[in-house]
Amino acid sequence: MKNDKLDQLYRSVIMDHYKTPRNKGVLEGSNVTIDMNNPTCGDVIHLTLQVEDDIVKDAKFEGEGCSISMASASMMTQLVKGKNKEEAIFAAHAFSDMMLGKEVDESVDFGDIEALTGVAKFPARIKCATLPWKAMEKGIAGDSE
Amino acid sequence: MLNPDIRNDFPILDQEVNGYPLVYLDSAATSQKPRQVIEALEHYYKYDNSNVHRGVHTLGNRATEDYEGARETVRKFLNASSTKEIVFTRGTTTALNLIADSYGRANIAEGDEIIITYMEHHSNIIPWQQLAKATGAVLKYVDLEEDGTLSLEKVSDAMTDRTKIVSMMYVSNVLGTMNPIKEITEIAHVHGAVMVVDAAQAAPHIEIDVQDLDCDFLAFSGHKLCGPTGIGALYGKKALLEAMEPTEFGGEMIDFVGLYDSTWKELPWKFEGGTPIIAGAIGMAAAIDYIQSIGLDAIEQHEHELVAYAMEQMRTLEGIEIYGPRDASKRAGIVTFNLEGVHPHDLATVLDMNGIAVRAGHHCCQPLMKWLDVSATARASFYLYNTKEDVDRLMEGLRMAKEYFQ
Numbered sequence: 033m034k035n036d037k038l039d040q041l042y043r044s045v046i047m048d049h050y051k052t053p054r055n056k057g058v059l060e061g062s063n064v065t066i067d068m069n070n071p072t073c074g075d076v077i078h079l080t081l082q083v084e085d086d087i088v089k090d091a092k093f094e095g096e097g098c099s100i101s102m103a104s105a106s107m108m109t110q111l112v113k114g115k116n117k118e119e120a121i122f123a124a125h126a127f128s129d130m131m132l133g134k135e136v137d138e139s140v141d142f143g144d145i146e147a148l149t150g151v152a153k154f155p156a157r158i159k160c161a162t163l164p165w166k167a168m169e170k171g172i173a174g175d176s177e
Numbered sequence: 178m179l180n181p182d183i184r185n186d187f188p189i190l191d192q193e194v195n196g197y198p199l200v201y202l203d204s205a206a207t208s209q210k211p212r213q214v215i216e217a218l219e220h221y222y223k224y225d226n227s228n229v230h231r232g233v234h235t236l237g238n239r240a241t242e243d244y245e246g247a248r249e250t251v252r253k254f255l256n257a258s259s260t261k262e263i264v265f266t267r268g269t270t271t272a273l274n275l276i277a278d279s280y281g282r283a284n285i286a287e288g289d290e291i292i293i294t295y296m297e298h299h300s301n302i303i304p305w306q307q308l309a310k311a312t313g314a315v316l317k318y319v320d321l322e323e324d325g326t327l328s329l330e331k332v333s334d335a336m337t338d339r340t341k342i343v344s345m346m347y348v349s350n351v352l353g354t355m356n357p358i359k360e361i362t363e364i365a366h367v368h369g370a371v372m373v374v375d376a377a378q379a380a381p382h383i384e385i386d387v388q389d390l391d392c393d394f395l396a397f398s399g400h401k402l403c404g405p406t407g408i409g410a411l412y413g414k415k416a417l418l419e420a421m422e423p424t425e426f427g428g429e430m431i432d433f434v435g436l437y438d439s440t441w442k443e444l445p446w447k448f449e450g451g452t453p454i455i456a457g458a459i460g461m462a463a464a465i466d467y468i469q470s471i472g473l474d475a476i477e478q479h480e481h482e483l484v485a486y487a488m489e490q491m492r493t494l495e496g497i498e499i500y501g502p503r504d505a506s507k508r509a510g511i512v513t514f515n516l517e518g519v520h521p522h523d524l525a526t527v528l529d530m531n532g533i534a535v536r537a538g539h540h541c542c543q544p545l546m547k548w549l550d551v552s553a554t555a556r557a558s559f560y561l562y563n564t565k566e567d568v569d570r571l572m573e574g575l576r577m578a579k580e581y582f583q
């Protein structure tokens with residue numbers, strides 16, 4: 033059986049991150065912890081970050097949710113490591129634009145993450161993809177206050 | 178099984194979704210509407226639209242007759258003894274809130290108990306939480322049996338002489354369980370408590386007789402039984418409703434208005450402040466006429482057969498978990514499940530891309546999800562227009578999802 037629209041959504045990179053998530057777990061010695069959920073569907077994420085001297089040194093996540101939210105979390109933790117706070121927040125905004133089908137600022141190199149652009153065509157699933165990024169943004173913006 | 182020509186009464190079913198003929202398996206969220214209901218609404222707006230209970234003119238009389246005629250239809254549908262016992266509301270949620278806000282505030286004191294179960298819909302939980310918080314009453318949950326049914330013993334054990342309100346769903350929107358409301362009502366009455374029934378999932382599927390149940394209040398929604406959205410009804414025993422204060426004040430519900438004090442109309446209008454849901458009531462009455470013309474017994478039987486077939490087919494899939502009673506004759510037309518390795522949202526998306534509509538998530542039952550120890554589930558719900566072919570399409574979709582996520 034084949035379905036082109038589904039293939040657009042569930043790209044192999046996404047399935048790979050879903051089945052073998054990167055940076056899964058709880059970070060020991062983290063100094064930023066964020067819990068966020070999506071009340072309409074029950075997805076939850078527990079994100080732990082280690083932020084030092086304005087730089088996101090390490091990131092890990094745990095959670096429960098669909099392939100899109102968990103793959104997105106896995107990819108987000110990879111991208112955010114090594115970024116300074118401003119860059120990380122900028123990436124969260126750029127990701128949100130990408131999900132809304134808007135032009136994305138080219139200064140962010142999303143790499144494989146662009147596989148998630150297919151989600152923009154599934155309005156009910158956009159919130160799944162953005163949940164981990166919103167959590168990251170909240171944690172970092174909260175930390176800078 | 179019902180005659181499959183019934184499908185032709187539902188224009189919406191005759192369409193393709195994402196390139197496939199639509200299979201609608203989300204009737205527990207809201208049912209589709211037959212031509213007969215759509216035409217009743219159209220007729221009202223084309224020929225009879227007017228405000229009720231006020232004008233002298235002919236249209237006003239017609240609208241009033243139709244609106245009050247709809248009340249009589251609901252009375253007969255529930256076998257209530259008087260139309261005074263039928264209050265039109267926006268739906269089940271509004272009706273349950275009305276009971277909590279009016280009856281509850283007047284009759285519940287600190288230390289009194291309100292009893293519900295783990296399987297309740299949020300709309301039969303939160304009004305009681307709010308009431309308990311405001312009055313200092315205790316909200317108690319009856320635990321479920323392993324298969325998601327209620328045992329009368331546990332229900333009975335939960336009640337004491339401080340129990341004032343028992344509120345339970347008749348049919349579960351997740352497990353499909355049909356609860357023994359008549360027996361529970363009897364136990365509640367022994368303790369002097371009132372029995373409230375959330376019949377949102379019962380009214381579309383099974384015959385209801387409020388006099389036989391002897392329940393004190395019962396609520397349902399029109400949109401789940403082939404009627405329009407925005408209309409439902411509250412049944413209440415006359416003596417109880419008579420003693421209750423309205424919760425909404427304004428036009429339509431008053432008798433005499435002075436500068437600093439007013440009096441209310443008699444039942445049931447004192448609970449219907451403002452211009453009522455005229456078209457909605459007329460549409461809901463047309464829906465009740467429609468399902469009664471097919472016969473609730475026949476509908477219930479049809480659903481039992483579909484659910485039995487669906488459960489039998491689904492059990493052939495490896496990694497499937499079906500929640501609720503195993504025996505199809507113990508459930509209404511609802512099958513809630515999970516497929517190992519496929520999150521319900523992903524499952525719903527895969528099915529949607531194949532033209533199949535199911536619900537995924539917590540189904541407004543977070544405490545029940547917790548009890549089942551899952552964060553979300555998928556749900557296929559059946560109604561009179563569904564067929565075994567719909568189940569076959571569902572199975573194809575489930576197999577595809579399995580393949581995708583292997």
Ligand SMILES: Cc1ncc(COP(=O)(O)O)c(C=O)c1O
Nearest residue numbers: 268269270298300350377378398
């Ligand atoms: C069991 C049950 N109770 C209450 C409700 C609430 O009904 P409504 O949203 O029409 O007020 C529903 C519908 O979702 C339900 O399934």
